[in-house]
Structure formats: structure tokens, C-alpha cells
Amino acid sequence: MCGIVGYTGFKPATPILLNGLVKLEYRGYDSAGLALAARNGSVQIIKKVGKIHNLISTVKHSKISPNVTSGIGHTRWATHGQPTDINAHPHSGCGNNVAVVHNGIIENYQQLKDQLKAKGHRFKSQTDSEVLAHLLEDELKKYPVEKAVPQALAKIEGTYSVVIIDQSKPDTLIGARSGGGALVVGLGKGENFLASDVSALLAYTREVFYLEDHEMVIVTPQGVTVLNLSNGKTVKKQVAEIAWTAEQAEKGGYPHFMLKEIMEQPTALQDTFTGRLDPSTGKVILEGAFWSSPYLKQFKKITLLGMGTSYYAALVGKFLLEKYLRIQVEVDNASEFRYRNPIVDKKTLVVVISQSGETVDTLTALREAKSKGAKIIAICNVMGSSVTRESEAVLLTRAGPEIGVASTKAFTTQLGAFWLLTLHLAGVRRAMKPAELRKKSHELAKVPLQMESVLKQTKAIEKVAKEYSTYFNFLYLGRGFQYPIALEGALKLKEISYIHAEGYPGGEMKHGPIALIDSKMPVVAIALKSSSTYEKMLNNIEEVKARKGKILAVIEKGDKEARRKANSVLEIPAVAEDISPMLSVLPLQLMAYEIAKLKRREIDQPRNLAKSVTVE
Ligand code: F6R
Numbered sequence: 001m002c003g004i005v006g007y008t009g010f011k012p013a014t015p016i017l018l019n020g021l022v023k024l025e026y027r028g029y030d031s032a033g034l035a036l037a038a039r040n041g042s043v044q045i046i047k048k049v050g051k052i053h054n055l056i057s058t059v060k061h062s063k064i065s066p067n068v069t070s071g072i073g074h075t076r077w078a079t080h081g082q083p084t085d086i087n088a089h090p091h092s093g094c095g096n097n098v099a100v101v102h103n104g105i106i107e108n109y110q111q112l113k114d115q116l117k118a119k120g121h122r123f124k125s126q127t128d129s130e131v132l133a134h135l136l137e138d139e140l141k142k143y144p145v146e147k148a149v150p151q152a153l154a155k156i157e158g159t160y161s162v163v164i165i166d167q168s169k170p171d172t173l174i175g176a177r178s179g180g181g182a183l184v185v186g187l188g189k190g191e192n193f194l195a196s197d198v199s200a201l202l203a204y205t206r207e208v209f210y211l212e213d214h215e216m217v218i219v220t221p222q223g224v225t226v227l228n229l230s231n232g233k234t235v236k237k238q239v240a241e242i243a244w245t246a247e248q249a250e251k252g253g254y255p256h257f258m259l260k261e262i263m264e265q266p267t268a269l270q271d272t273f274t275g276r277l278d279p280s281t282g283k284v285i286l287e288g289a290f291w292s293s294p295y296l297k298q299f300k301k302i303t304l305l306g307m308g309t310s311y312y313a314a315l316v317g318k319f320l321l322e323k324y325l326r327i328q329v330e331v332d333n334a335s336e337f338r339y340r341n342p343i344v345d346k347k348t349l350v351v352v353i354s355q356s357g358e359t360v361d362t363l364t365a366l367r368e369a370k371s372k373g374a375k376i377i378a379i380c381n382v383m384g385s386s387v388t389r390e391s392e393a394v395l396l397t398r399a400g401p402e403i404g405v406a407s408t409k410a411f412t413t414q415l416g417a418f419w420l421l422t423l424h425l426a427g428v429r430r431a432m433k434p435a436e437l438r439k440k441s442h443e444l445a446k447v448p449l450q451m452e453s454v455l456k457q458t459k460a461i462e463k464v465a466k467e468y469s470t471y472f473n474f475l476y477l478g479r480g481f482q483y484p485i486a487l488e489g490a491l492k493l494k495e496i497s498y499i500h501a502e503g504y505p506g507g508e509m510k511h512g513p514i515a516l517i518d519s520k521m522p523v524v525a526i527a528l529k530s531s532s533t534y535e536k537m538l539n540n541i542e543e544v545k546a547r548k549g550k551i552l553a554v555i556e557k558g559d560k561e562a563r564r565k566a567n568s569v570l571e572i573p574a575v576a577e578d579i580s581p582m583l584s585v586l587p588l589q590l591m592a593y594e595i596a597k598l599k600r601r602e603i604d605q606p607r608n609l610a611k612s613v614t615v616e
Pocket of ligand 1: 307308309310311353354355356357358359406407408491495612613
């Protein structure tokens with residue numbers, strides 16, 4: 001997601017910070033900025049929407065004293081507020097004495113903002129992060145920066161990785177972390193560094209340590225001190241030597257972005273839920289007036305539109321919305337919808353799903369629906385993209401930048417977003433009882449941890465991948481909630497390994513695909529005991545076996561019967577059927593990845609594919 005860099009030492013800070021930001025570009029961003037500790041008693045902030053070269057040319061035309069030797073920088077990936085100059089980081093309070101860069105989400109920002117406004121603070125941006133700058137401004141009136149920072153952070157609920165610079169001690173940077181992504185301290189001689197990942201530091205130092213949650217670091221040119229934020233005690237850190245190349249560093253040590261992104265899914269889903277899902281009340285809190293508009297009680301039909309993986313997420317969305325709202329939900333491939341004079345009107349709520357927000361078919365379908373009077377909600381990963389700008393409301397998936405062409409974390413966060421949408425609409429339309437809403441929210445809150453347990457099975461998945469990588473054709477079968485996962489699993493395999501794979505509803509097998517089955521045609525069957533069609537899937541498995549087909553089954557942990565029937569299994573924890581797609585897709589992503597690796601494919605940039613399909 002966002003990138004952070006900080007420098008304090010004896011060299012001019014600006015080129016070091018800009019160079020660090022360039023090294024963080026791969027993380028994806030929509031704006032960038034610097035705060036420099038000018039020696040005239042203020043902090044100079046320069047920030048610009050768009051690529052870093054915009055910031056560099058603004059810096060060139062700004063008056064910066066060459067003897068500025070400390071500062072902080074940030075690349076922003078919008079979550080609260082559009083990508084604009086003003087919403088870019090660093091943020092200051094009412095004055096320019098303190099500046100802050102922040103990764104993460106401040107859940108109680110609205111409440112804090114209201115309190116601060118009542119005290120006379122004036123806000124410039126729409127971000128949650130600016131709240132911290134104002135809190136610090138107040139605390140700095142009472143305490144030195146080393147004390148003001150923990151005081152201000154104690155008021156925050158949510159996640160953060162922050163770096164702060166204050167004019168009263170221009171050589172001192174304060175970093176702190178509680179969730180919100182990594183914060184690395186880099187050690188030099190007479191100079192020290194902070195960054196959200198080591199790729200920003202490799203040109204200057206290889207001696208680093210990472211901050212743990214609830215730790216704060218005071219960084220000066222002469223040294224660093226780490227404190228525990230909960231008890232104020234000093235923490236001794238183990239310094240490590242980084243042996244990575246710059247390319248390895250960008251991927252966080254993973255060989256491919258796709259694997260990194262697969263592994264990021266628990267955090268990405270957690271981020272998508274943070275501040276929105278409240279298991280104690282069962283209420284979903286979404287930003288913007290649309291979410292409380294009377295229209296949400298009045299619409300008569302829902303149409304979901306997307307392409308590729310986003311379309312498959314929409315298929316899961318249909319199951320959820322129909323199950324809990326008992327309303328008609330239609331899913332359409334956006335490229336089909338746009339050309340067939342679709343039946344939508346002002347009573348139709350259209351939900352457009354897109355990771356990039358720039359897919360031309362999806363965007364054109366959105367415009368078509370809008371021209372017919374429909375109201376549009378976007379489930380999108382890129383704030384400020386065309387889809388978000390043209391929609392009434394945005395439910396941002398907070399997956400962070402997805403660089404691997406094959407979509408992984410965008411998909412599972414889209415499923416998370418569909419849950420938020422379903423529970424919100426069910427609450428507004430009183431389609432679910434409060435107790436039921438609370439129960440489902442509790443179950444959902446557990447999913448990030450359950451995902452972690454599935455992603456730990458790398459050895460089992462590597463073994464299965466070896467066994468299956470020599471086949472040329474695969475059939476993926478699923479029923480109900482698992483049917484879209486069969487489609488998505490097959491898509492992942494074909495995209496990155498170039499093996500032919502097709503997904504089908506289990507019930508469709510007898511109507512044609514069964515003709516293909518023989519000992520050379522493995523079938524991936526998603527057969528979860530919690531599913532209402534479990535027995536039917538077991539029948540599918542028997543039918544495949546009777547034709548000498550090989551079965552790789554995704555099953556619930558401990559399901560002896562399915563295990564006995566299959567040739568190989570991949571396991572997921574037992575969860576409710578409607579929650580299971582967020583887990584059952586994980587082993588299929590990993591298996592596709594491992595097979596593609598064995599076949600030495602260009603995993604992050606498969607042939608003929610583009611990350612964002614902006615032409616027809
Ligand atoms: C598959 C994949 C594509 C995209 C599709 C839509 O791994 O990445 O199928 O899902 O091109 O893209 P977005 O979601 O950006 O609209």
C-alpha cells in the first residue's frame with residue numbers, strides 16, 4: 001500500500017527522500033509528498049497528486065534550503081478521500097510545526113475530527129490521517145515530541161505505521177507502529193533512516209531492524225531508541241543485515257508479486273473490514289451520505305457487473321445478496337450488458353465490480369446503466385479511478401496495489417466487500433434480525449485468521465502441484481457458493497500456467513463435460529461438508545472416478561469420507577457455507593502458482609494479458 005521514508009543525518013535530505021520514494025513506487029500510489037525540517041522554525045511540506053516526477057518538478061521549483069538534513073516522505077494509495085494534492089501526505093495541523101505520514105486506517109477519525117473541530121481546529125483534507133497531525137499539535141503544546149506522540153497515538157483506534165517530524169527538534173524523527181504495515185529502521189554512521197520497506201534503504205544501508213506492533217522509535221543522526229508504547233520501557237532490538245537485491249526487496253523476499261499478494265490476503269481482508277464491520281452491534285459503517293439514503297430501502301432489483309475475476313466475485317455476491325435480502329439479483333458480464341439494451345431503470349441498484357476501476361467494458365456498462373437511471377455502487381480497489389468517480393457510492397476494497405496480473409487479493413477483498421454490502425443492506429431493509437447480523441459479523445471477523453491457517457499449507461500444496469503439473473487439461477467443479485470458485489480456480493490455472501482448465505457447476509457435468517473425462521483429465525472438485533450440495537458433489541466425484549478420472553478435492557479439515565474418495569486433497573477449516581469461498585479459493589490460487597512455477601512461466605506477467613484492460 002502506501003510507502004513511507006524518513007531521513008535524518010548530515011547530507012541534504014531531499015534527494016535521499018525522493019530516491020526512497022522512487023524505490024517504493026512498485027507498491028502503487030496515486031500521490032506523493034515530502035516534509036522537510038526547514039531551520040526557520042517551520043516544517044516545509046511539498047506534495048503532489050500523480051507520479052513522483054510531478055513531485056520532483058514541484059520540488060525543483062520550490063525554495064528549499066540546501067542545509068535541510070532531515071525529513072519524511074510518503075507515497076499515498078487513497079483510502080479516505082480522493083487522490084488530490086491536499087489529501088496527499090504529509091499532513092500538518094492548523095500550523096506548520098508538525099508533519100505526519102501515516103499508513104493504516106484510523107477507525108475513530110470522524111469522532112476525533114468532530115472533537116478537534118469543536119476545539120477550533122481547521123481541517124484541510126478528507127483523510128483520516130490528518131486527525132493525527134491535529135492531535136499532535138495539541139499534545140505538543142504540553143509535551144516534547146517524544147511524549148506528545150504516544151499521548152496522541154493513545155487516542156487513536158485502528159491501525160497505523162507513522163513517522164512524525166516536529167520543528168522543535170528538527171533532527172528527530174519519531175516512528176511508531178500498531179498494525180498499518182511494516183516500519184523498518186535503517187542504521188548508518190551519523191545518519192539514520194526509516195522506511196515502510198527495505199527497498200527504500202538499500203542504497204544507503206543494509207543494517208536494519210523492524211518495529212513490532214506497539215513500538216515507537218526515536219531516530220536522530222546519532223542513534224535510535226526503541227520504546228514499548230504500552231509501558232514506555234526501552235526495547236532492545238536485534239539488528240539484521242539485509243542480503244537482498246533491490247528486486248527481491250520490492251517483493252518482500254517473495255520470488256513473485258503474485259505469491260506476495262496471495263500471502264497478503266489475511267491483512268488485505270482485515271483492512272477491508274477495519275472500521276466498517278462491528279461484530280458487537282452487527283452494524284456496518286460505511287462512509288458517505290448514499291449509505292443512509294432512502295433509496296436503499298426502495299430499489300427493487302440489483303444488477304452486478306464485472307469482468308474476469310471481478311465477474312466471478314459478482315457471482316458469489318449474487319448468492320449472498322439473494323440469500324439474505326431475498327431480492328432479485330442479476331449478474332452480467334459487463335461486455336455483454338453494454339451491447340444488449342439491458343433492462344435497468346431507476347429502481348435498479350447496479351453494483352460495478354472492478355479491481356482497477358479502469359476496465360473499459362465495466363466502465364461502459366456503468367455508463368449505460370447510469371444513462372437508464374440506475375444508481376451505481378462501485379466495489380473497487382483504486383480510489384480516484386474512473387469507476388469510483390462515476391459512481392454514487394464507493395465501497396473501496398483495501399487490498400492495496402495488486403501488481404501480479406492474475407488477481408488474488410483483489411478477489412478475496414471483493415468478496416469481503418460483498419459481505420459488507422449484504423449486511424448493510426440487510427440492516428437498512430430489516431431483512432436480517434440484529435442477532436443474525438451480529439452472528440455473521442463475528443464469523444466474518446474470524447476469516448483473516450482462518451485464511452492464515454490455509455496459507456500455511458504450502459508444503460502440501462507444493463506436493464499436489466508436482467503431482468498434477470504434467471496434465472494438459474483440468475475440469476473444476478463446484479456447486480452453489482463454490483461454483484464461482486470453480487470458475488476462478490480454473491481461470492487462475494489457465495492464466496499463469498497456460499494449462500487448459502474449465503470451471504463448471506457440478507450439476508452440468510453430465511450434460512457434456514463428462515465426455516472428456518478419462519485418466520488424463522484431472523478434476524478439481526470443491527466438496528465442502530458444510531455445503532447444502534455436499535452429497536451431490538460426492539456423487540460427482542464417484543462419477544469421475546468411475547471413468548478413471550483423477551480427483552483433487554478441496555475439502556473441510558477432518559472430512560474422512562471426502563478424503564477417502566479423492567486421490568489428493570487440499571483442506572480448509574470448516575466454516576459456514578456462505579463464508580467458505582474466501583477460504584476455498586486460497587489453495588486453488590496457490591496450486592496454480594506452484595504449477596506455473598514448475599513450468600517456469602512468467603507468473604507476474606503472463607503472455608497476452610494486461611493488468612488493466614482499457615481497450616476492447
Ligand atoms: C484475472 C484478472 C482479470 C480481471 C479482469 C477485470 O486474474 O485479473 O480477469 O479480473 O480483467 O479487471 P478489473 O477487476 O480491474 O476490472
